[in-house]
Amino acid sequence: MEKGKEEQESKRGRPLDLSRNKVILTATLELLAERGFDALTIDAVAAKAKVGKATIYRRWSSKTDLVIDAASLMSPFLKMEESLNRNQGLRGQLIDMLSIIFQCDDEKAQTMLTAIYNAASANEKLDKELKHEFYRRHREGMESIIRPFIKKGHTLTEEEFDLLADIGPALITYRGVFTGKPFDRSYVERIVDLLMMPMIESVIGSR
Amino acid sequence: MEKGKEEQESKRGRPLDLSRNKVILTATLELLAERGFDALTIDAVAAKAKVGKATIYRRWSSKTDLVIDAASLMSPFLKMEESLNRNQGLRGQLIDMLSIIFQCDDEKAQTMLTAIYNAASANEKLDKELKHEFYRRHREGMESIIRPFIKKGHTLTEEEFDLLADIGPALITYRGVFTGKPFDRSYVERIVDLLMMPMIESVIGSR
DNA sequence: CAAATACGAAACGCAATAGTTCTGTATTTG
DNA sequence: CAAATACAGAACTATTGCGTTTCGTATTTG
Numbered sequence: 493m494e495k496g497k498e499e500q501e502s503k504r505g506r507p508l509d510l511s512r513n514k515v516i517l518t519a520t521l522e523l524l525a526e527r528g529f530d531a532l533t534i535d536a537v538a539a540k541a542k543v544g545k546a547t548i549y550r551r552w553s554s555k556t557d558l559v560i561d562a563a564s565l566m567s568p569f570l571k572m573e574e575s576l577n578r579n580q581g582l583r584g585q586l587i588d589m590l591s592i593i594f595q596c597d598d599e600k601a602q603t604m605l606t607a608i609y610n611a612a613s614a615n616e617k618l619d620k621e622l623k624h625e626f627y628r629r630h631r632e633g634m635e636s637i638i639r640p641f642i643k644k645g646h647t648l649t650e651e652e653f654d655l656l657a658d659i660g661p662a663l664i665t666y667r668g669v670f671t672g673k674p675f676d677r678s679y680v681e682r683i684v685d686l687l688m689m690p691m692i693e694s695v696i697g698s699r
Numbered sequence: 700m701e702k703g704k705e706e707q708e709s710k711r712g713r714p715l716d717l718s719r720n721k722v723i724l725t726a727t728l729e730l731l732a733e734r735g736f737d738a739l740t741i742d743a744v745a746a747k748a749k750v751g752k753a754t755i756y757r758r759w760s761s762k763t764d765l766v767i768d769a770a771s772l773m774s775p776f777l778k779m780e781e782s783l784n785r786n787q788g789l790r791g792q793l794i795d796m797l798s799i800i801f802q803c804d805d806e807k808a809q810t811m812l813t814a815i816y817n818a819a820s821a822n823e824k825l826d827k828e829l830k831h832e833f834y835r836r837h838r839e840g841m842e843s844i845i846r847p848f849i850k851k852g853h854t855l856t857e858e859e860f861d862l863l864a865d866i867g868p869a870l871i872t873y874r875g876v877f878t879g880k881p882f883d884r885s886y887v888e889r890i891v892d893l894l895m896m897p898m899i900e901s902v903i904g905s906r
Numbered sequence: 907c908a909a910a911t912a913c914g915a916a917a918c919g920c921a922a923t924a925g926t927t928c929t930g931t932a933t934t935t936g
Numbered sequence: 937c938a939a940a941t942a943c944a945g946a947a948c949t950a951t952t953g954c955g956t957t958t959c960g961t962a963t964t965t966g
Contacts, residue, residue: 504909505909505911505964507911508912530822533953534955535954538914543913544916545955546955546957547912549954549955554955555954613736614736624877651886652889655890659866670830670831670872679858687866691897695893710934710936710940712935713933716933716942740924750945753944753945762923
């Protein structure tokens with residue numbers, strides 16, 4: 493989403509100060525979390541980052557693009573694989589995966605995540621780029637854990653699988669977006685123990 | 700949310716044409732559904748409703764107030780009690796309630812509902828007035844059905860009840876907002892049969 | 907050192923649109 | 937009929953905030 497990566501091969505002149513990128517994206521996320529998408533003006537970002545607006549527009553061609561990159565920075569998915577211990581049972585993996593995806597140990601990060609979900613409704617491009625991306629990631633995260641445990645001779649219909657993969661992300665985002673309440677690890681444990689594991693066991697057991 | 704109801708006791712002059720209210724609110728909802736909150740300008744509403752802007756501002760003092768009233772009009776909760784057959788088992792009531800709340804038989808209404816959920820993130824007042832109101836209604840709808848069936852000597856912890864009451868609304872709104880897919884009655888049946896009923900039975904059975 | 911480019915800061919131009927007022931007409935009460 | 941108010945439509949005002957440009961300075965290469 494950052495612009496002009498390909499054309500930055502110019503040799504002469506002062507080079508881009510790459511440390512400005514993170515400062516700008518962080519300021520964007522913090523304004524989003526603090527005051528919502530409403531208060532997110534480029535002027536406010538520039539002021540908070542102590543940066544000229546031109547420095548922002550040299551990197552991103554629109555406010556929408558800026559927010560998309562900021563949201564990606566937020567995303568905890570990069571370090572997912574390294575944090576996730578695959579040497580444990582289904583229950584433990586599900587809990588870990590949901591806790592990582594939704595940053596259950598970091599309330600400030602949750603506020604940002606929720607702010608991003610809200611922001612993603614603001615215009616068409618954000619909706620398309622962010623929501624679909626988030627959904628895809630939720631989905632892949634859950635599938636990667638559930639599939640191996642289902643494959644052992646049992647099957648789930650597509651519809652059943654949909655439901656199973658969506659329960660966690662649905663409950664957690666609903667809670668965040670509609671009630672503003674935080675979601676902690678014990679909330680995730682309840683989802684897994686009271687809904688996901690029983691459903692998995694019952695479906696497997698009945699075939 | 701409509702303004703000045705108390706001051707409309709003036710006798711002289713042409714009275715407010717109350718039929719304009721519904722035309723305006725309907726146009727608002729349709730623009731919301733068609734093109735999202737972005738394209739919802741007061742000028743567009745006025746044009747679609749074939750109404751002067753002054754006629755709108757005579758009734759609502761801001762775009763936010765207009766949208767709040769339009770959302771309330773959308774709400775299917777008014778006719779909830781009359782549509783809901785309380786002379787049936789828990790399963791049937793749950794399915795009926797969710798189908799009514801989320802308009803599972805009316806795809807256009809669903810588009811509007813989803814548009815309203817998205818719009819509710821647009822500013823602070825909408826968030827406060829609409830989201831909390833929708834959450835309250837989802838919650839009350841589910842509670843009114845579940846409580847009578849739980850009371851018979853069994854108990855649910857507060858946390859368990861939270862989960863149970865939120866499953867349906869969470870999955871349905873998640874589906875609408877993140878994927879844009881419609882939610883039909885068979886989707887609701889899967890939620891009830893594969894998640895809610897098993898949870899209710901297991902919790903009741905274990906005490 | 908000179909050319910090229912980035913930096914923060916501030917000023918600027920411009921489009922969108924919320925909300926108001928005007929105009930000529932219609933409706934209602936006294 | 938006269939006063940009061942509503943109507944649709946259009947013109948108007950004012951603000952907001954995006955994105956550009958300018959300014960004086962700093963950094964880098966040749």
